[in-house]
Amino acid sequence: MPFREINSKMVEATVLPGQKMFSQRGAMLAYRGDVSFTPNIQGGQGGLMSMIGRRVANEATPLMTVEGSGTVMFGHGGHHIQVVNLAGDTLCVEADRLLAFDGTLQQGTMFLGSQGGVMGMVRGQVTGQGLFTTTLKGHGAVAVMAHGGVIEVPITPGREIHVDPQAYVAHHGDVRNKLSTALGWRDMVGRGSGEAFQLELSGSGAVYVQASEEKL
Numbered sequence: 001m002p003f004r005e006i007n008s009k010m011v012e013a014t015v016l017p018g019q020k021m022f023s024q025r026g027a028m029l030a031y032r033g034d035v036s037f038t039p040n041i042q043g044g045q046g047g048l049m050s051m052i053g054r055r056v057a058n059e060a061t062p063l064m065t066v067e068g069s070g071t072v073m074f075g076h077g078g079h080h081i082q083v084v085n086l087a088g089d090t091l092c093v094e095a096d097r098l099l100a101f102d103g104t105l106q107q108g109t110m111f112l113g114s115q116g117g118v119m120g121m122v123r124g125q126v127t128g129q130g131l132f133t134t135t136l137k138g139h140g141a142v143a144v145m146a147h148g149g150v151i152e153v154p155i156t157p158g159r160e161i162h163v164d165p166q167a168y169v170a171h172h173g174d175v176r177n178k179l180s181t182a183l184g185w186r187d188m189v190g191r192g193s194g195e196a197f198q199l200e201l202s203g204s205g206a207v208y209v210q211a212s213e214e215k216l
Helices: 048-056 116-127
Strands: 002-006 010-014 019-024 028-040 062-075 080-093 097-103 106-110 132-146 150-155 162-164 168-181 197-208
Touching: 002 080, 010 019, 010 028, 010 080, 010 150, 019 028, 062 097, 080 150, 080 197, 132 168, 132 197, 150 162, 150 168
Parallel strands: none
Antiparallel strands: 002 010, 010 062, 019 062, 019 097, 028 062, 080 132, 080 168, 097 132, 106 132, 150 197, 162 197, 168 197
16 A cells, blocks of 8 residues: 655555554554554564564664555654555565554564674664664555755765765665775774764665664
8 A cells, every 4th residue: 555645744545444553652643434543562463573673772662553545644743754655575674663553564584784694783782773673575555764964875886885884774785795894903993973884785776875863
């Protein structure tokens, strides 16, 4: 079910009988029709592991299962909302940046930085971000949140993109990722800025970058 962008901070979705979608708790702003919202502590279709990024941080925040017949308006905290339409590909997105998504999408997890070796293991401690990224695959729509607006930066073969991990929102396509440090280990002691690390993305696809480094 596609999202209709009302403005930069609100989207509307049509809920149809026999279909479902998932949203972050507290994301519903208003709705019309016979629509129900049920906490889903298993994190949606993917089970507990699909939202492991939040669980690792001890944030047992359930998704809401949205069902029925009507329309729902979503938004959260005044954050900017970016709608991504998937046509069989996979979107990797920080779990806490998910606003709402189609229930038809297959959920999973990816350790962001795993392709870059052990450097990915320290990401959560140094940058304050989660270690895991939620993956959504299939045909459907996803609404993600960001601070201060978001820009889609193309990733083309032979021209890798370097992103501050704290500014990273999501990426899709045939993309490899790795985390590397821009400083020596001694220089990183006591540093919390994402600038000590760089998320390098290469291949073919796109990455969504937010204008502010503030955490959601």
